[in-house]
Amino acid sequence: MPSPDDSTIESRETSTSAGGRPSPVGKAPVPVETIRLVGHRVREVQPGVVQVEAQITCEGRDFNGAASGPVTAPDRLRVPALATLRALDACMQIFYLGVSEPALVLDNVVEVSVGDFPVAVVMITASEKVNATSLVAACPLVGMSDLAIILATLQATTRTVSHWLWGDRSPGAEEQDRP
Amino acid sequence: MTPTDNQSDIGGLVQRVEVLLSSLTAVVSARVILDQEEGTHVHIIATAELPVSEVSRAVLSALTWGLGFAVQSNQITVVQSRLSREDLRSLLGPEMADPSPTSVAPESPPTGPLDPQPSVPDTGLLEFSLGGTQGEAPGEPAPGPGPLELKDLQLEKHPHGGFTVSVRLADNDKSIAVEREAAGTEEDSLEVPASAALDVIQEFLRSGRTDGPKVGLKFLCARRLRHPQHDVVVVVVEAVVRGRQIPLTGAASANDGAERASILATLQATNAFVSGTLTANFANGVSAE
Numbered sequence: 115m116p117s118p119d120d121s122t123i124e125s126r127e128t129s130t131s132a133g134g135r136p137s138p139v140g141k142a143p144v145p146v147e148t149i150r151l152v153g154h155r156v157r158e159v160q161p162g163v164v165q166v167e168a169q170i171t172c173e174g175r176d177f178n179g180a181a182s183g184p185v186t187a188p189d190r191l192r193v194p195a196l197a198t199l200r201a202l203d204a205c206m207q208i209f210y211l212g213v214s215e216p217a218l219v220l221d222n223v224v225e226v227s228v229g230d231f232p233v234a235v236v237m238i239t240a241s242e243k244v245n246a247t248s249l250v251a252a253c254p255l256v257g258m259s260d261l262a263i264i265l266a267t268l269q270a271t272t273r274t275v276s277h278w279l280w281g282d283r284s285p286g287a288e289e290q291d292r293p
Numbered sequence: 294m295t296p297t298d299n300q301s302d303i304g305g306l307v308q309r310v311e312v313l314l315s316s317l318t319a320v321v322s323a324r325v326i327l328d329q330e331e332g333t334h335v336h337i338i339a340t341a342e343l344p345v346s347e348v349s350r351a352v353l354s355a356l357t358w359g360l361g362f363a364v365q366s367n368q369i370t371v372v373q374s375r376l377s378r379e380d381l382r383s384l385l386g387p388e389m390a391d392p393s394p395t396s397v398a399p400e401s402p403p404t405g406p407l408d409p410q411p412s413v414p415d416t417g418l419l420e421f422s423l424g425g426t427q428g429e430a431p432g433e434p435a436p437g438p439g440p441l442e443l444k445d446l447q448l449e450k451h452p453h454g455g456f457t458v459s460v461r462l463a464d465n466d467k468s469i470a471v472e473r474e475a476a477g478t479e480e481d482s483l484e485v486p487a488s489a490a491l492d493v494i495q496e497f498l499r500s501g502r503t504d505g506p507k508v509g510l511k512f513l514c515a516r517r518l519r520h521p522q523h524d525v526v527v528v529v530v531e532a533v534v535r536g537r538q539i540p541l542t543g544a545a546s547a548n549d550g551a552e553r554a555s556i557l558a559t560l561q562a563t564n565a566f567v568s569g570t571l572t573a574n575f576a577n578g579v580s581a582e
Contacts, residue, residue, distance in 0.1 A: 153316050154318075155318050156318055156343075157318075157342075221520070221522050221523060222520060222522075222523075224518070224520070226516065226518060226527065227516075228513075228514050228515065228516045228527050228528075228529045228542070229513055229514030229516075229529055230514075231513070231514070231529045231540055231542070233527055233529065233542050235518060235525060235527055235544055236544075237520060237522065237523040237525065239522060248522070248523050248524075248546045248548060249546075250523060250525045250544040250545065250546055251543075251544050251561070252527045252542040252543060252544035252558075252561075253542055254357065254529075254540045254541075254542050256350065256353050256354050256357055259350070259351075259354035260351075260354075261317075261351065261354050261355055262354050262357075269561070
């Protein structure tokens with residue numbers, strides 16, 4: 115089961131550029147103060163073990179997180195979520211300016227049936243100073259969907275992380291009733 | 294029909310889909326065909342890094358979850374080549390033969406903290422925002438309306454059981470409220486607030502954009518999930534766009550009550566549709582009022 119101290123988990127900053135960079139599709143440059151998904155990769159690194167890498171970008175810098183774990187459920191569901199949290203952790207190590215050590219802990223990723231629909235629910239505890247907050251998001255499961263779980267993990271966490279990093283300047287920082 | 298006019302909504306949408314799909318592992322090229330008679334078809338050219346079935350599943354997931362499209366697996370054709378990604382790019386055209394300098398061949402394993410290159414290909418998913426803004430560049434005009442927010446929730450419990458729930462959602466200065474009666478079972482505490490919120494969302498949609506496809510939203514089901522550390526409400530909503538049924542999900546913590554969580558989960562599930570519709574309306578210069 116992947117865990118935060120799993121030696122196969124890694125995170126790192128992979129590139130930098132000042133003030134955002136041009137989009138490959140020729141659109142607007144990356145705006146500051148947002149966290150965005152760049153891409154992900156899934157590989158079977160050895161029989162029965164899958165590795166997921168997630169790459170996010172924040173203020174023109176790219177951050178990678180990687181995690182590996184068993185290819186079989188239920189722990190398989192945790193691998194993409196953990197890779198995403200590691201990428202976010204790498205981002206916070208660069209940009210977090212507070213004195214406390216904020217943490218995102220993956221509590222679980224479970225598959226449940228809601229009516230006839232298989233749904234993955236990502237459950238995370240976010241803590242900063244003495245405050246601990248429950249963060250959750252859900253995604254429909256169509257087969258094993260790493261991208262869906264990565265997106266759900268980001269959906270659950272980006273507002274909180276943005277608030278930690280940029281306070282009231284973050285998008286939706288004070289909009290707790292805007293999911 | 295592949296996009297030839299980036300200014301058109303459909304062309305832009307198709308381009309976004311193709312960029313998203315081209316970013317998936319093993320996918321070298323993606324083409325989306327939108328034909329009203331023949332239906333939608335997605336053509337994928339992939340390397341042999343992953344089995345065809347996995348590529349097909351990834352494409353399905355990306356379309357369903359990433360962009361809210363419902364396509365059937367028989368609408369996706371995956372052609373696999375034994376050529377390398379670079380060779381395929383060279384064959385497919387000069388644009389693809391000259392990848393971004395930040396991209397790295399997907400075969401490269403992660404090499405450690407000193408590796409200066411990103412090991413995940415830079416896929417150009419820069420419009421695939423998860424940060425809560427609309428992707429506007431600094432200095433550009435502020436975006437239009439964003440997702441709806443829960444402005445007010447009133448619960449009045451009746452002495453004989455049951456309750457009245459009043460839900461008010463807001464989009465900037467405009468707000469709409471509804472009131473519903475519920476019998477008071479646990480199912481009601483999830484379904485009635487979610488359905489009420491959905492009625493308001495539909496009302497916002499009706500008063501919004503008129504030039505795009507008609508979007509219908511239908512509450513399907515909700516479930517409370519009591520985990521040792523998390524008390525969660527999960528809601529599934531069905532969006533119907535051009536006859537296609539798309540399941541949408543949302544989840545919210547029930548720490549402040551199941552009714553509130555049910556509404557927030559419904560908003561989370563429908564954010565993409567509502568925000569896109571109202572923002573497009575704003576951009577078109579049509580007041581939402």
